[in-house]
Amino acid sequence: MSASIPATLAPSENSEEAGFDAARHEAFGQRVVGMLNDASLTFMLSIGHRTGLLDAMRRLDRPAATHEIADEAGLEERYVREWLGALVTGRVVEYCPETRTYSLPAEHAAWLTRAATPNNMAGVMQFMAMFGKIEDHVHDCFQNGGGVPYERFERFHEIMAEESFQTVVAALDDYVLPLVDGLVESLERGIDAVDVGCGRGLALMHMAGRFPKSNFVGYDFSNEAIEWANDEAARRGLSNIRFEVRDAAKLDDQGRFDVVFAFDAIHDQIDPHAMLAGISRALKNDGLFLAQDIRSSSHLEKNLEHPVAPFLYTISTMHCMTVSLAHAGCGLGTCWGEELALKMLKEAGFHDVVVHTLEHDIMNNYYVCRKQ
Ligand SMILES: C[S@@+](CC[C@H](N)C(=O)[O-])C[C@H]1O[C@@H](n2cnc3c(N)ncnc32)[C@H](O)[C@@H]1O
Known part of the structure; x- marks a missing residue:
């Protein structure tokens, strides 16, 4: 499945219209793309909460390979790896390419894990x-x-x-x-x-x-x-x-x-x-x-x-x-x-x-x- 996303945020065909603010158009385009990314992360955080993956990463409390994270959570490694792709590019999880390890910063865990209750926002993502x-x-x-x-x-x-x-x-x-x-x-x-x-x-x-x-x-x-x-x-x-x-x-x-x-x-x-x-x-x-x-x-x-x-x-x-x-x-x-x-x-x-x-x-x- 692919989606239609503009390759560049170049001026649209409306940009010649009188009163059309090109800078506003571009800024809003950036925002819309941001919405798409953030909305995607709500689903990933919901899954991370339900499966216990976020809690598992907090428990590990160190950079870990995908199979270690999957083992800690008792889940399928392939899914865990894809999920981590979303969270790394979404700047929720940190990735070290040299060691191929992933870590959840303590400051992020403090908003996204059961141990962070009553501040666990990952649970709230389940509504989405x-x-x-x-x-x-x-x-x-x-x-x-x-x-x-x-x-x-x-x-x-x-x-x-x-x-x-x-x-x-x-x-x-x-x-x-x-x-x-x-x-x-x-x-x-x-x-x-x-x-x-x-x-x-x-x-x-x-x-x-x-x-x-x-x-x-x-x-x-x-x-x-x-x-x-x-x-x-x-x-x-x-x-x-x-x-x-x-x-x-x-x-x-x-x-x-x-x-x-x-x-x-x-x-x-x-x-x-x-x-x-x-x-x-x-x-x-x-x-x-x-x-x-x-x-x-x-x-x-x-x-x-x-x-x-x-x-x-x-x-x-x-x-x-x-x-x-x-x-x-x-x-x-x-x-x-x-x-x-x-x-x-x-x-x-x-x-x-x-x-x-x-x-x-x-x-x-x-x-x-x-x-x-
Ligand atoms: C937003 S939930 C809040 C539930 C609970 N007070 C809490 O804080 O977790 C609203 C609750 O009102 C209940 N509710 C809605 N309409 C109702 C009605 N006419 N009679 C009784 N309960 C109703 C729903 O089933 C639901 O459990």
């Missing part, structure tokens, strides 16, 4: 590979409307749990829970808490382990995620937690919980208004709703300087918006934004909302919400 698998369906939606339902996304809950382990679980004790004065103390004394849209429930399991006097329940509409979560909670011997298959738009709890959590679970809802109203009803009058959701503005022009805006709009097109539209939902989109979030929270009865950001987390806002 996942999106590639559903491109045909999304292409169809561009033409015919509708959306791609959750069930079509293979490995979604596995990849999501890995990602949120880094952003949420790893930050819970030191950053997230301390955002609310007295929350840790209440959890220590013993309260009732629910996580809506909990996925595999790792955040809740972490809290259940740390706060044995509190009771935790996790809701998600994915059978697969809830089954995994209940098995894992049992494996960990947690008796103060359970997970239930529930549609977040149909919560029927009344004044039952002291705390409701929603980690990255509002913007892709089919009916986020109903979800927020249900959460408000499910809370005791003096209860707390702590929601983590994507940090962005509701206005496109204000997201221009957002460090990962293209990634967010891509995730939205390929997942968050389409899973909602698949069920004729409102399709808020990943960048629904703080302005709209505050409006919707108020409409749901949260009259006291404080927005927090965490220095290490460029992706999320943390909404601390109370009804009174």
Whole structure:
């Protein structure tokens, strides 16, 4: 297979047109070629994460030949060698032609390996590979409307749990829970808490382990995620937690919980208004709703300087918006934004909302919400 890539970035046939900026044309051409290379590396890093190759190179921690790296990872040498070709030319791995050895610099390993958690960006690259698998369906939606339902996304809950382990679980004790004065103390004394849209429930399991006097329940509409979560909670011997298959738009709890959590679970809802109203009803009058959701503005022009805006709009097109539209939902989109979030929270009865950001987390806002 080959692709059509211009041999030179010479002026195009449009270059004679009035107002056509040749320098801008060339600079953008360079950028587009860069996009192709970097997009290619996302797939290679995803493979490197899944196969354990990046971890194997970190473990070796020295220049090694292809067969040594393949042996360390337990993989086929020919594939490993080709993969290394991409990573060497992509300046991720270093190559010594004299000894024919490859090494992963420690500074790169600190962003690309499991040992680097919560900074392991190679795990995040798996989203790109996942999106590639559903491109045909999304292409169809561009033409015919509708959306791609959750069930079509293979490995979604596995990849999501890995990602949120880094952003949420790893930050819970030191950053997230301390955002609310007295929350840790209440959890220590013993309260009732629910996580809506909990996925595999790792955040809740972490809290259940740390706060044995509190009771935790996790809701998600994915059978697969809830089954995994209940098995894992049992494996960990947690008796103060359970997970239930529930549609977040149909919560029927009344004044039952002291705390409701929603980690990255509002913007892709089919009916986020109903979800927020249900959460408000499910809370005791003096209860707390702590929601983590994507940090962005509701206005496109204000997201221009957002460090990962293209990634967010891509995730939205390929997942968050389409899973909602698949069920004729409102399709808020990943960048629904703080302005709209505050409006919707108020409409749901949260009259006291404080927005927090965490220095290490460029992706999320943390909404601390109370009804009174
Ligand atoms: C982006 S994932 C976040 C999962 C989890 N909170 C985490 O941080 O890993 C959103 C979750 O919301 C769940 N979800 C989406 N719509 C739902 C609905 N209507 N009712 C219950 N769960 C829903 C999905 O199954 C998914 O697990």
